[in-house]
Amino acid sequence: MRVLIPYIKRYKWDAIWATVSIVFQVFATLWQPRMLQTVMEAIMKQDKATVFNYGIGLILLAVVGIIAGIINTVYSARLALHVATDLRADLYDHIQSFAYADIEDFSASNLVVRMTNDVNQVQQVVMAAFQQVTRIPLVFAGALALALTTMPEQWWVIAVMMVIIVGVGLVTFKTMSKYFAQTQQDIEDVNTLARENLMGIRVVKSFVQEQAQITGFAKTSDRLRDVTAKIGELFAVLMPAFFLTANIAVVVSVYIVGQNVTAHPTYLAAISSFTSYLMQILFAVINASFMMTFASRAFISMGRIREVLDHKPSMHFTTAGPATVPGDITFEHVTFTYPGDKQPTLQDVSFTAPAGSMIGIVGATGSGKTTLAQLIARLFDPDSGRVLIGGVDVRELPEATIRNAVAYVLQRATLFSGTIAQNLLQVQPAATPATMARAAEIAQAAEFIERLPETYDAPVEERSANFSGGQKQRLAITRGVIADPEILILDDATSALDARSEKLVQEALDRELTRTTTVVIAEKIASIIRADQILVMDGGRLVATGTHKQLVQSSAIYQEIYATQKAKEGGVANV
């Protein structure tokens, strides 16, 4: 709840109007019997004028009820949507302040769920709260007060009824919540099996395991069936039990009135109103318990939203510092452990790369290549040691300086939907058609972009589905080079390019971006064979550095990698 209060305060007039209109609505509902009373009296007196006036009054009251209901809906909806919109905006802004580690902490898909489903839950409960929740206590309090003023002696009947209802409710809900948790688990299992079989349908079919899978699925599905049946059976007991309790209360109170009728003859006339108040109390309690289960789901969502909003970004940037830096890179005894990991991913890594040089990084999966590159761009901070760009510790550089100096092209090329030009302008707002063409030329993207009918204004679909893997990577490289970065990191960014295009990209980088330090991470030796310096990673350690020629002589690990990829001109190399 704490999260919501400031948001609701912002729209306090919506909240006030919603609440006021609900009071009118409840008043209209509760006042009608009172006016009926007067009409009846008038009928007895044959007072036509009063009957007519009150008849009109009754209709006006009903119209007030309708109008109040509409106003309440309008303001509740406005309030709920304003709160949800602001909540989403704040969540979005806050996520934008997150560092790499924070995104990994939550996982991107998890953040998406919190921004969409969880906010939606909260929105629904806010709407329901202002449509229903204020109403329940009003009806409850009103009915209770009226019942007590009608027959004060029978307070204990009401009390006993409520104790039984609440008691029965609590006991069943406790059992039920156990079953609900079980249901959740079973649903997840069912969905997992369905998903696995869906994605692995070829595996299932090619091993002729359809029947075995059906049997396995049926077992899980039957578990879910049995637990839902149990919940349904409990509910089947609950409702009739509530109503029976209330009706027993009615019988008891009528019986008591009967036993004492000689002492209190006037109570005879009050029986019918007393019983209707008892029913209203019952409905209020039932509605309240339903609201509770509804709200408990929203509370979970609110907790999940608060977790994001309360999460402090794990990295801070200084605001003072140089706006530009030259492109030389130095690592001084850098050790780095991912949050939550026990083993460091990088151990005591040191090297220096002069500005304008080309660095290659090779090594097995998990050897720390990508992590090393991420530290250059200060996506993470080292546990110990220092990373320097242009001789300055990256922790002493403003964020904009680092982002302008370092262009990072990921293996999984991600472009945003829009046009090619929009994607490029995002990183280089000053780009002219000429700069775009030059960047595309370097990335070997110009030839296919210029064949598109709209060239640079060609649309990029969601997940850039309208481009092939190689085209996506070339577009990502175009975006990487358009701002003339001091440092360009290509993290396996040419894996989908053929050898010829890859070579052309590297030659163009050499020729055009002379002062740019290029860091190339690659599986293929061919991609880094021309590097001024190759870093060989193994298990988080930098085990060898040198040029291709040197490493082939000196590094066993480099030789092992190379052996799987080399061939002799004109024949097969059997290694």
Next chain:
Amino acid sequence: MSDIKNAGKYYYHYLHRYWKGFLVTAILIGISTWCVVVAPTYLGRAITELTSYLQAWGNPATRQAASLAKFHHTLIVYLLLYFGDASTLFVASWILARITAFSTGTMRIGLFRKMQRMKVQYFDAHSDGDILARYTSDLDNIFNALNQALIDIFLAVAQLIGILIMMFDQNATMGWVTIASTPVALGVAAFVMQKASVAVNQQQQAIGAMNGYINEQVTGQKVIITNGLQQDSANGFRPFNQAVQKAAVRGQIWSGVLMPLMSGMSLLNTAIVIFFGSWLALNGQMATGAALALVVVFVNYAQQYYQPLTTLTSLYGMIQLAITGARRVDEVRTQPDEQDSGTEVLTGLNTAVKIADVRFSYLPGKEILHGVTIDVAKGEMVALVGPTGSGKTTVMNLLNRFYDVDSGAITVDGQDIRRFTLASLRDTVGIVLQEPQLFSGTIAENIAFGDPTAELDRVKAAAKQANLDDFIQSLPEGYDTRVSDEQSVFSAGQKQLMSIARTILTDPRLLILDEATSNVDTVTEAKIQAAMDNVIAGRTSFVIAHRLKTILNADKIVVLKDGAIIEQGTHDELVAQGGFYAELYHNQMVFE
């Protein structure tokens, strides 16, 4: 309308076997409603008895004889009626709860069973998310509707009938007055619901667009961070968020206003009944007492009459979802099954596999394979090479009869594979897929996937041949380690090895290997290569190769391009030819 028809068919299919349960439920609810409608009259009678007791007691002459016995008797009947109501309602809800749980259980298994029997084509033509939504969302909507709406509909209809009978039995004029506003109320409800469905549609569209943006941006957050685009991204979000707010306010108002409107209409109707009832009382030929009673009774009826109406309109949305859900699940239910018309049992491979002048298209008019012919003698290894979209994977789809050829034929030992039963063909053909799939269960169960009866020894032997035994042994729970496709202890390369182990275990005569393109490092690749060599040894095999290193020793390399064979021969022959293959080879390797 056809939606409703298909949904009706679907529900009939799954629910008609419970007709006895529904019949009993209907009878019980009838009894329960009768109890509820009749009970209040006993409360009235109790008050009358009490009044006469009071009068008798008030008169000294009859005071001695005055007795509460009749009053007590009436109260007992009243109580019994509510016991009757509670017990019948309990049994009815209990039956319906079980019918709901069991029928949706059957629907779920039915959907899954259907999924296992459909053609692979259906899965290729529909997105995984769309098919999965039938489990997660459509079946869920069906369950919710059955679970909540069914009993409410039964009750509402019974209540409506009961009240109408009671009203017209008591006073037809007042009965007509009470139901006079119904067309207005239903008209208003229909108007609001129609507006709501338009507004909610627009709301869903706006939400869809916004969620698309959130999804793309937040999943691409790393790119945003590395390019320093956080502010841009936040600015871009604002219009989407505002559009949702605008559309959703309308959507929520129109859909939220129905309930207060209906209860307001109920209030208004009650007012009209009071107004007209009192007019009748004053201007009719009724005694004051009777007139008073009439007004009181009809005020009650007026309130009760609107309850089922409100219930039914409020269930509309849920029912709508259940109809759409049933239509979507029924769409799957009525898909054609895989044709298994073959009668002969394929027991092995003795001489050769031939692909003879095969033409094939996934979509009519878009031919993918234009007359492909490949001969493979028993024990040979054939490699398929070619750029993406050349038709390599299609050949695999045809060998296993995931799809059937348009013309031409695939033969095993001279017999068309369409003459064999699917099970015997697929038992003979083993496939190692490019993207391996793990299933929830233990590692041993996953390796023994093709033969769940396999003993642990055989599982271990297969894992050893696949170079995976050492790793599995190093896990604390070894072969009993639980895995699933999402949460797995395996890297991409190890998953590939799992898939190879799985195939080794079933010992197929003909092997199809679709080599992994996923980025495994060269060292793991060497391990996979060794495992593949193990599985290929002694078998007839097709290898779909992406890295040429793996196929240098193939008996025959077939180069496919745009659905036709452009080159064929051994590695050395093809390199010597200096054609497409030679260029590909030069591009992939490092030459000294």
